Amino acid sequence: MKIFKNALLFGFMFISTLTVFSQSKVTGTVIDGEFNQPLAGASVVVKGTTTGTATDFDGKFEITTSQKSGEIVISFLGYETKTVSYTITGNSVNVGNVVVSPEAGQLEEVVLVGKGIIDVAKERKTPIAVSTIKASEIQAKVGTADVTQAMVNTPSVYVAGQAGGYGDSRITVRGFQQDNTAFLLNGQPINGMEDGKMYWSNWSGMSDIANFIQVQRGLGSSKLAISSVGGTVNFVTKATDKKEGGFVSMGVANSDYFKSTAAYNTGMNAKGFGMSIMMSHWQGDGYNQGTRGEGQNYFISFGYKPNEKHNFNFLITGAPQSHDQNFTKRISDYLAFGRKYNNNFGYLNGKYISERTNFYHKPVANLNWDFNINSTTSLSTVLYASWGRGGGTGNYGSGKVSVKVPTHPITGQTNYSTYIDYDAIYANNLADADGIGTGSNYAIRASMNNHAWYGLVTNFKKELNENLNLNFGLDLRTYNGDHYRQISNFVGLNGWTESRPLRDNTHVVPVPNTTLPVVSNTVNQSYNINPWYAFFNTADDSQKIDYDYSETISYGGVFGQLEYSNDNFSAFFQGAISNQSHQRFDYYDYQDQYQDSEKVSNVGYNVKGGAAYNFAEKHAVYANAGYYSRQPYHDNIYLNFTNQVNPLTENEKVLGLEAGYTFKSKMFTASLNAYRTTWEDRVVTTSTVQATNGTIGTTPVLAGDVIFTENQGVKQIHSGLELDFVFKPTSNIDVKGFASMGNWEYADKAISTKRDENLNPLLVTETDLDGGKVGDAAQTTWGLGVKYEFIKNFSIDADWRNYDKLYANVAAKDNLELPSYDLVDAGISYKMLVGKDKQNSVNFRFNMNNVFDEVYLSELTSNIKTDAFISGTSGPTYQSAGRVYKGIADGNQGYFGFGRTWNFTIRYNF
Structure with a gap:
């Protein structure tokens, strides 16, 4: 592509020299309208010609053309094609930011509501391990499955449990189950407050309403005091559309x-x-x-x-x-x-x-x-x-x-x-x-x-x-x-x-x-x-x-x-x-x-x-x-x-x-x-009541005594x-x-300790899990x-x-x-x-x-x-x-x- 561009530029310069016409430049920046960030790799072509280029990672482009006025056509897979007019006075013109939108039919929002609450990685200048799934991909890939299906092509994410029935899937992030991954809906925590778990059957409509899903693995960027041990998954819904x-x-x-x-x-x-x-x-x-x-x-x-x-x-x-x-x-x-x-x-x-x-x-x-x-x-x-x-x-x-x-x-x-x-x-x-x-x-x-x-x-x-x-x-x-x-x-x-x-x-x-x-x-x-x-x-x-x-x-x-x-x-x-x-x-x-x-x-x-x-x-x-x-x-x-x-x-x-x-x-x-x-x-404890007189370890216990079993380590x-x-x-x-x-x-080891009502240890058993x-x-x-x-x-x-x-x-x-x-x-x-x-x-x-x-x-x-x-x-x-x-x-x-x-x-x- 680079050789082709150089050859094309050389040809235009040669023709310009022969015809004594000066060349002009059209520059600008292509912006992803869904995320308000630069769109890399978009095709930019002068309409009616073969003169074209692609945007760099910052969304910027530059085209050299002999046409003092005309139109440029911007296209990108999964986005609507956009045509922009230009008129050159002097040697160059900057058409500014050109916003391109996802394919027609997606409910584009007016603005990202709650933008200070919904802490997605585009606001984070410090990079994190993140994957973003857009609405077009969610709608295309999920089909009849839970919305978790949209995340199967994400590193360190494993989806299982689908065989249990509609809505019974679950995901792990970096090996941590759902109670150790933070899930947010428009910035609000949605993990169960009793046990931290997620039940996807409650969110069976998420694939219809999601504007995008962002999986932040590990520490993530969320400012909230949430338990993102494995990661943070942000579901951002559509909002009110600006067009009828x-x-x-x-x-x-x-x-x-x-x-x-x-x-x-x-x-x-x-x-x-x-x-x-x-x-x-x-x-x-x-x-x-x-x-x-x-x-x-x-x-x-x-x-x-x-x-x-x-x-x-x-x-x-x-x-x-x-x-x-x-x-x-x-x-x-x-x-x-x-x-x-x-x-x-x-x-x-x-x-x-x-x-x-x-x-x-x-x-x-x-x-x-x-x-x-x-x-x-x-x-x-x-x-x-x-x-x-x-x-x-x-x-x-x-x-x-x-x-x-x-x-x-x-x-x-x-x-x-x-x-x-x-x-x-x-x-x-x-x-x-x-x-x-x-x-x-x-x-x-x-x-x-x-x-x-x-x-x-x-x-x-x-x-x-x-x-x-x-x-x-x-x-x-x-x-x-x-x-x-x-x-x-x-x-x-x-x-x-x-x-x-x-x-x-x-x-x-x-x-x-x-x-x-x-x-x-x-x-x-x-x-x-x-x-x-x-x-x-x-x-x-x-x-x-x-x-x-x-x-x-x-x-x-x-x-x-x-x-x-x-x-x-x-x-x-x-x-x-x-x-x-x-x-x-x-x-x-x-x-x-x-x-x-x-x-x-x-x-x-x-x-x-x-x-x-x-x-x-x-x-x-x-x-x-x-x-x-x-x-x-x-x-x-x-x-x-x-x-x-x-x-x-x-x-x-x-x-x-x-x-x-x-x-x-x-x-x-x-x-x-x-x-x-x-x-x-981590501590998990259960308690039982001793049924008969006896001993635990070497300590006598009586019927009716409360015995705690503490599992830790x-x-x-x-x-x-x-x-x-x-x-x-x-x-x-x-x-x-x-x-x-x-x-x-x-x-290390898992330690199980039986204790009496005064929390004195009665019996300690160890299981080597190292x-x-x-x-x-x-x-x-x-x-x-x-x-x-x-x-x-x-x-x-x-x-x-x-x-x-x-x-x-x-x-x-x-x-x-x-x-x-x-x-x-x-x-x-x-x-x-x-x-x-x-x-x-x-x-x-x-x-x-x-x-x-x-x-x-x-x-x-x-x-x-x-x-x-x-x-x-x-x-x-x-x-x-x-x-x-x-x-x-x-x-x-x-x-x-x-x-x-x-x-x-x-x-x-x-």
Whole structure:
């Protein structure tokens, strides 16, 4: 390309000399309208000629031409083509910043609302390990999957769990599970406040509303006091569109999947008002047996920009859904009954019934206010709320009956239970004398998890001088959760009755005796598990079973950041401190005067700092370091789901180190990152009541003594290298690649200590975990993707990924390694311009995932070796009995990954 450009320039100079005409220059900068940053590799051509160039990494271009006036045409794969007029007076003209927008039909926002809160890496001059996935790629690649599918081509990110059902996937970042990765929605934290986990079924509409997703691996750039041990994932939604328009789309996929979506934008009127609205419906049978699902998604955004100083945006979005679930099973069961086997469902009078259904509706609302106080000062604030209603179903009572096969084809077990026999269960329940079920009957219960969450995040930014910026702000949250069980299907019964002793603060378990009052209750109402119904209808206290408790969690934090930057050097320092308080209230198992637990408060903090140096035009290096003192989660503060406070919890300690190198040129950019993260001082405690007089170790204990079992010392060290690159040899070819090579290990020993009520140690046992591999994510991954637009608006793309060094999700010194595997995904896109002046378009997209139908194990939850005995301590081993699958004992539990799947979408943009 460079030789061609030089030759072309030489030719123009020669012609100019012969004709005595002077040459002129057209310069400018191309800006990505979605991210407000330079767009490298864009094609710039003088219209009607072959004179052209490509923008450099800073988005700049320069063209020499003999035409004193004319037009230049700017194009880039995935963006709308833009034509700009120019007139040269003298020898040159600068057309300034030329903003190009993504392909038509994407809801472009007026501004990035909450821009001081949504801390994405484009605001960070100090580089970090980051990957950004734009809306066009999300819409193209996700298809029928969870939004996590958009992140599969990101270094050190592993996606698993899809086999559980719609919305049951999960991701790990640098080997850390979701409770150790921070997830943000428009700057607000969305990890569960009780346990830090993410449930993607609650966010099934994210692929429809995401403007972009940014995965910041490691320390990240977020200023909040959040637990970004593995990384931070920012979901930034669309906002109110500035132009009138919209789209309608329909999609179909394997397993009878169907989805329809419609969106409309009023555009911003002269008074600064506008509204965008989007709604969708989806349904499907699920890839595996018994994993049907159905849901909707809604998104409503109101924008108001009264003047240049103020910008307001209110949005509310939700994704009510229900989906049936599949759980891990033995490999031998899959081999016997098929890789899609699921035993969580059955039929009653020929009608399908699932025992395991997740149903939830969690609308999220936020109000953003951006205030440009003056040219150097701004204030951004988001006030947010979410209300979750729903839960998951399961069996209740011991009266479950299953359809049996005479002999298991693999294990030889006789009279083996498979699917649920609801006809037999119904008959047994009808035979009950009074129709009121007890522990020997069967019903389907729903475990409810309802909550209300309110928060405020505000950030004040001040440019102290040309090179120095200061940020500081507040992060306030309050959360109230209610947990109880109710009946969703009596399966022929008229009601259910149960008795229980009420606890006081002395009895930590409900042991029936003369000092504890015994109460009973009978319920006779069943509740619909439709997520819309569940949102507006909650069970009366008299209709709750098994448990009924709630908790209140309050969080208050302050954060600050100071950043210095000049042309070649930048540095930043961040700090945050927070206080988190917890209290539990148990209405079911405690007497009235003992229902409120002790209130527990913990202080945590983090500090981060880093610097970067551009030592040449195309080269930069950086280093970051951070330390976290993280409060324990709520579920570890109170023991055994009681009001008993765990006296042994302490803050977890996390130390992160990171360094990297970045190369940027006109056609090729690459980043190499190295990291090391240690995570320690984790404490998990349980308690039991001694049943009889005896000894623990050498210490006598009495019946009724409370015994604490403290598990600690599980230290993890995660280190590795990451490489990602983008190569744009021409404007119609896009090549991306990544590699991550991790070494994630346990260190030292796991120590289990039994203690008495005075916390005196009774017995200490040690388990050597040193050097054991951390499981649940592939430690080595490679990927390569290519997109080629072989004719205008018609492109094909393909992605290849290899997963290796994947271990079972257990803590063991000698962990089980799963077979490596490869996946290839491919797609075709076509955009047809229609309507007046070709302003509208019809987009077609076809995806095929796992093109070669690779059969692979995506995860295991057990660690059985091939030389282990099949039963007991003697007899045949898995190896000697020939019960080995791809080197893995078939008694292990886990999931097979999906085979070949497909989806097709048609979308009309207007």
